[in-house]
Amino acid sequence: MDWREYAEQMALLARDLLAQGSVQATLDEIAASAVKLVDGCDAAGILAVRKGRAVTLASCGDIVQDSDRLQGELGEGPCYDLARRKDGERVYRIADMAQPQPTWERFAAQARKLGIGSMTGVLLYTDSEDFGALNLYACRPGAFSKDIETAGWLLASHAAVALADARTIDQLQHAMETRAAIGEAMGILMERHQLSGDDAFSVLRRVSQEHNIKLRDVAQKVRAERTDPAV
Missing domain, CATH: 1.10.10.10 (Winged helix-like DNA-binding domain superfamily/Winged helix DNA-binding domain)
Incomplete structure (x- = not known):
């Protein structure tokens, strides 16, 4: 990954997010930007857990809502657990959905049927608030390398600040x-x-x-x- 180019893209993203006119517009732009900026990303969405229910706050790609709905029905899944801050994790990465996933065994089996090859996600949060989990999807296995954890964290950090600002203005x-x-x-x-x-x-x-x-x-x-x- 060209980190210098990515840093420039993050700077542009920050300005684009702050220019959005509402909280929902900011959420939608975060999801769309993830698809545009992250290599190998075919779809992206933001999931939150409200009173135990999975809620899709934004989606870019049909597979996002199918995945969120599945995790809500099962009460398990990487996005669902991350949004709940289970085990205190702030990032996850599934390199190959076809490989055994002991933590999310039921979800993984169904996710393969949805056409998900690999996934990664990072918590959207500031010091005072969690907004949900930003989740990235790829149709092929191995789409997200180890670098994606750093790239996702940078994207999510910019997104969380913009989201907090948009919520305050709203x-x-x-x-x-x-x-x-x-x-x-x-x-x-x-x-x-x-x-x-x-x-x-x-x-x-x-x-x-x-x-x-x-x-x-x-x-x-x-x-x-x-x-x-x-x-």
Whole structure:
């Protein structure tokens, strides 16, 4: 592997990821970039485990979702275990899926039928958060050499930083939209019922609590229908 060229590609990737407009766009670009940048990679995806369930956050290639679904059904597999931080591992590599895989015996047997020849993956994480596992697939055995562990770690490190940044921006945008929605809904109630700001907010909060509906959703209902927030 030409590490100088790869480093230049990582620099370009970092800029591309930071230019994405949303968390999902960043996830999708990470998967697509892995296929473009890693030699021998035919497909790539990001898998997370939420409440014990395998969730495909992004995929580039049909085989990704088939593999994620299989691991979720079996409750085992390299991506599934890595996303759960089982045994504290942050990277895995299966050089040849046709060779015995004692740790993931059931998965390996089914993975061969899906056309997976070799796999590798690395955890997407920062100091404060795990985002899931970035997994790379190849149709042929032996596609990923030992160098892939370093290459994958470099790619995942850039990706995790960009993903953390995208999530922060997304959360800030969401918070701004929520405040705007609540403010407008309060204004509607204040004008219609001659309420104070505190009283209008209390009405929204009461409906939210009584009906177990998010405050933002109650506010959006008032804005959209310009009716009292009764359910």
